[in-house]
Amino acid sequence: MALKKSDLYSSLWKSCDELRGGMDASQYKDYILTMLFVKYVSDKSKTDPDALITVPVGGSFDDMVALKGDKEIGDKVNKIIAKLAEASDLQKVIDLADFNDEEKLGKGKEMQDRISKLITIFQDLDFRGSRAEGDDLLGDAYEYLMRHFATESGKSKGQFYTPAEVSRVIAKLINVTPDTPRSATVYDPTCGSGSLLLKVASESSNGLTIYGQEKDNATWALSKMNMILHGNEIADIRKGDTITSPQFTTGDALDTFDFIVANPPFSIKSWGNGLENEFGRF
The missing domain is CATH 1.20.1260.30 (N6 adenine-specific DNA methyltransferase, N-terminal domain)
Structure with missing residues (x-):
């Protein structure tokens, strides 16, 4: 039962x-x-x-x-x-x-x-x-x-979870449809627990091929578990700061995807950490 x-x-x-x-x-x-x-x-x-x-x-x-x-x-x-x-x-x-x-x-x-x-x-x-x-x-x-958990924890609210309603709106805006093939790729550079990626992928009756990157170690772990619980065991979720250490690259170029979605952690003031030396080279 x-x-x-x-x-x-x-x-x-x-x-x-x-x-x-x-x-x-x-x-x-x-x-x-x-x-x-x-x-x-x-x-x-x-x-x-x-x-x-x-x-x-x-x-x-x-x-x-x-x-x-x-x-x-x-x-x-x-x-x-x-x-x-x-x-x-x-x-x-x-x-x-x-x-x-x-x-x-x-x-x-x-x-x-x-x-x-x-x-x-x-x-x-x-x-x-x-x-x-x-x-x-x-x-x-x-x-x-x-x-x-996002509602109860003030310091973590919105940092690891994107509300389902927001996710569905984003999926509509980027035109993921029920007929979008599973081979289509979707990437989130600040994927948190992966909730946005999963909701966007679910707009296609076939699902999508999922990629993501997350900076916070504990939240990255949540994302990996979330993908498995949703039947997306092969989703490629990598760890690291997307700005200073992008994980999806080919040679010196950034990889491209059919769809890119994000709910960046705008409240984090230290997002530029690690960029000072990079900017100094230009």
């Missing part, structure tokens, strides 16, 4: 309640989204033998379930995620959140109970039937969380 959006959203927001207090939204989003990712790929591996994400023995969500109540649960969850990251070449993507951080998750019994409850919430969700009649339930759930 397919999971209902309302049930999924309610459960996910309950998981956020388990982490409130020790950290703000800009921090606990990493824990929730990592747990969501591990649960999703673990469920998918049980039903899809061709899944691009490899879930190794000792690196699945079921291994986390077996740890509930364990005194060393934080350290052991970290090791499970590390195994999954290594098997799927996702180091520095899904292993950024430290589940053994006493400052954020509490010490001793407090950490033990908090992580155990978090695992229980996700344990009750079954993502094996999450895509029904073309409804991208997991992608929608990810967007739901990103939207709420």
Whole structure:
């Protein structure tokens, strides 16, 4: 039986309640989204033998379930995620959140109970039937969380998430249509969590070939997870400052794309860092 959006959203927001207090939204989003990712790929591996994400023995969500109540649960969850990251070449993507951080998750019994409850919430969700009649339930759930995290966290608001309404307007303006072929390329030089790229690509019934670059390491990791949760595992998302270190180049020339979209972080005053020496050469 397919999971209902309302049930999924309610459960996910309950998981956020388990982490409130020790950290703000800009921090606990990493824990929730990592747990969501591990649960999703673990469920998918049980039903899809061709899944691009490899879930190794000792690196699945079921291994986390077996740890509930364990005194060393934080350290052991970290090791499970590390195994999954290594098997799927996702180091520095899904292993950024430290589940053994006493400052954020509490010490001793407090950490033990908090992580155990978090695992229980996700344990009750079954993502094996999450895509029904073309409804991208997991992608929608990810967007739901990103939207709420952006709203709750003043210092991160708008920095990693572009509202869906804005994304759809941009897609219309650049004339992505339902008939646009999948071979058409779309690039975002400041892609954040990838929400703008995904919404623009979804305007084509075929999808688009996605490229992006993101400066912030944690946000780049969110983007990589976001692409996988939306079924775009092969999207090419690279890390680095687009202005001082563009990653998509051929020789001395910048690569070109069929569509380019962006929601630049206009509020960041230090965007020109690293350019002083470059300007001095002209």
